Amino acid sequence: MSAGARRGAAVARWIAARIGSALLVVWVVATLVFFALRLSGDPLEAILGGPGSQAGPEAVEHAIAQYGLDRPLAVQYLVQLRDIATLQLGDSYARRQPVIDLLGAHLPPTLLLAVLALALAWILTVAGALVQAVSRGRVGAVVGAAMRGLEIVASVAPQFWLGAVLIVLFASTLGWLPATSSGSQPAALVLPVVTLAIPIAGFLSQVSRDALDDADRAPFAVTARARGASEARVLLRHTLRHAALPALSLSGWAFGSLLSGAVVVEVLFARPGLGRLLQEAALQRDVPVVIGAVAVVAVLYVAVVIATDALELVVDPRLRGPRPGALSAPTAGVGS
Template identity: 75%
Template sequence: MMRARALPALRWIAGRIGGALLVVWLVATIVFFALRSSGDPLEAILGGPGSQAGPEAVAAAREQYGLDQPLVVQYLVQLWRIATLQLGDSYARRQPVGDLIAEQLPGTLLLAVLALTLAWALAVVGGIITTSTHGRLGRLADAILRGAEIVATVTPGFWLGAVLILVFASSLGLFPATSQGSHPAGLVLPVVTLAVPIAGFLAQVSRDALLEADAAPFAVTARARGASEPRVLLRHTLRHASLPALALSGWAFGNLLSGAVVVEVLFARPGLGRLLQDAALARDVPLVIGAVTVVALLYVAVVVLTDVAELFVDPRLRGPRPAALRAPDVAVGS
């Protein structure tokens, strides 16, 4: 009996591990060959453009970093480093890649987590307002709310960030334009810049699901039993409507990590995004592959956590899933 229950869990875990390995391999492969096709990384090793290194120094550097080997051999060596978590040293910075990533990663994670939290808060508030006013404010008001969501979704991050700097930093002086030091005020504009487009997308998804849940039989039954509107919202419809947006949270987090590159450069904020940009411009292959690999692993981890969260929110998904991850069987909307 225990063995039969353990098999789905093992298959689920094996599938997630296999998916993570596949993502890391694809990312590392694409980045490696893209960087090598853009130019010789020896330039970064010898100090950047304009290096006056002689032929002997060039030959010695090629031998030291294995650049005299065939490209396939260099690729396999890089994969072995990733598999053994020995990412090597940065060509340009002459420091271990792991140390550089560990130093910059917390700032980027803080930015992404705060932005995702704010995006969820804005999406939920927008969905609640839309549901509570649906049919009361008329088609014009509903169209305005929908238009605001679409505008938020398609707004480029660099443009929004520039506008926020112009209005709230330069004109009003409410927040600093650059994230210097550890003062919380320096996080406000970068977090809002990242959160608004994601909030628009999540609001579109959650609003439609919330309107559907509000008219569902379980919500009508709850009202017939005397439940107040706030109780129906908190105990029934909001939980049901959160499922589509929750399923997209993994994608949203990955999008926030990629958007951090633009935001960290725009607001002069230290983090993995700026580190990755500098490494790419310098053709620093070990540092770029190490940073991108870490981002890919974080994305996979968040997707897995999202799957687990869906199991606890929606009991209908628990049938083929691991028994160890199952919550008490409470129907959605009950």
């Protein structure tokens, strides 16, 4: 077999493995959500309009037959998996609308929020790495200590607390930004995006700072300085790329964290989106909506992880080996 054929087969195996992992994630998530919601109560109550419903016996029998609630639980579970596989998610119990339409309407605002927050987190991370790299001597030690403290505080700050502080400071006290983001104006996105981005930026900054320290002492950086390269050139050509690799490999996890954090942020800022829809559906035990929303989030997470793996190939030439399995190799350093 030629080298090109072997490479093609390896790529096909890598793609098949990623598709298999995506299907596995969706199956596990859908299974956990289905049984957790059933253990929390009877979905018939949600179908009939919630607690205190005055539905008569005929309405109850019709709802049981329509949604297959008279079948064994195992059969209902298999039917739910079949519906997910065929994208036939059914209708919402509470809203009486097709689940696919609800997801289509609520997903774009959440994706916009997550993408902007991830971009801002990366901007803050790179800015922090640049400040650290250009700070030398005693000033550099003070700046480094201050930044480490800020990174720790940012990474552990609860989003609901951080969002509340931002609302009090910038909306209630200063009046610079709106406290809710139900409208379409760009200013309404600022506080939710900052609330989501700061904890992620704190975590990514800690990872990249350690990598930048290692790269600064690495032989390729020392050699570049010995050849007369300026600190700016060493930073931009060598050490900054090295520092970005560990944070880049965690961007898939960061995006998944942003999607989960959207539940808190969208409720806090009264922002329409998938997170708020999921929170309301969970309270109403709206099984089709919850399972559909969680399945979409799981697929998005896996897709972003795959994209991150592919992006690492562009940034780190060492990963462009003979087989795509090298995507999961450690990113311990980058040569010149």
